[in-house]
Amino acid sequence: MQRSLKFWEEQMDLLAQQDYVVIDQFLNTEHLKTTHDFFNQKQAEDVFKKAAIGASGSEKIIREIRGDYTFWLDKQRDQEIRPFFEEMDEVKEKLNQLMYLSLSDYEFHLAHYPSDSFYKKHLDQFDGRRNRMISVIIYLNQDWKTGDGGELRVYPEGQNTFDIPPLENRMVMFRSDVLHHEVLKSNTSRKSITGWMLYQPAVLPYLAL
Ligand SMILES: O=C(O)CCC(=O)C(=O)O
Numbered sequence: 170m171q172r173s174l175k176f177w178e179e180q181m182d183l184l185a186q187q188d189y190v191v192i193d194q195f196l197n198t199e200h201l202k203t204t205h206d207f208f209n210q211k212q213a214e215d216v217f218k219k220a221a222i223g224a225s226g227s228e229k230i231i232r233e234i235r236g237d238y239t240f241w242l243d244k245q246r247d248q249e250i251r252p253f254f255e256e257m258d259e260v261k262e263k264l265n266q267l268m269y270l271s272l273s274d275y276e277f278h279l280a281h282y283p284s285d286s287f288y289k290k291h292l293d294q295f296d297g298r299r300n301r302m303i304s305v306i307i308y309l310n311q312d313w314k315t316g317d318g319g320e321l322r323v324y325p326e327g328q329n330t331f332d333i334p335p336l337e338n339r340m341v342m343f344r345s346d347v348l349h350h351e352v353l354k355s356n357t358s359r360k361s362i363t364g365w366m367l368y369q370p371a372v373l374p375y376l377a378l
């Protein structure tokens with residue numbers, strides 16, 4: 170969806186001021202449907218894997234921290250959701266243009282939180298993963314209602330903590346390095362596409378040896 174420069178300027182201003190921004194009705198109807206179909210197809214194929222945490226962590230420890238299952242996307246392979254990647258190209262471009270970031274890539278996965286699962290308070294940037302600059306989530310929960318749980322709880326610096334309901338087609342974007350957040354226990358099956366806009370240090374690989 171081509172959005173106006175004014176629209177993006179407003180969103181990026183909010184992101185700069187609050188460290189997060191919420192954009193509802195993010196995908197158009199056709200692309201939303203394609204994304205749902207793709208998610209359902211991948212679930213049917215049973216390709217989701219238990220999500221990990223950093224480099225280490227036993228199964229039990231991971232379960233106490235996060236209970237989601239993920240499927241990593243591949244822009245070349247997953248042609249069915251090409252429009253989704255085109256949207257992300259636009260977001261990356263606007264972040265570079267309006268927030269003066271030097272993002273060179275992104276990575277996304279489908280995420281499924283089965284009933285009773287959650288993701289404890291954390292930061293998306295951590296040792297070993299310092300190139301995650303902006304976290305992006307698009308929720309795919311049709312008919313989400315109060316009581317379903319699975320809200321995204323955010324802890325903005327110097328402001329009150331608050332909860333963002335994971336409504337269908339809502340996009341949330343936040344600074345991966347500073348915004349602590351958690352996924353409250355979901356009382357139902359919770360779906361999203363989650364990813365990160367990446368900064369590749371401008372260092373040639375051979376210089377980093
Ligand atoms: O799905 C969400 O609302 C947040 C997910 C999250 O924090 C993560 O995958 O790092």
Ligand SMILES: [Fe+2]
Binds near residue numbers: 291292304350
């Ligand atoms: Fe996170």
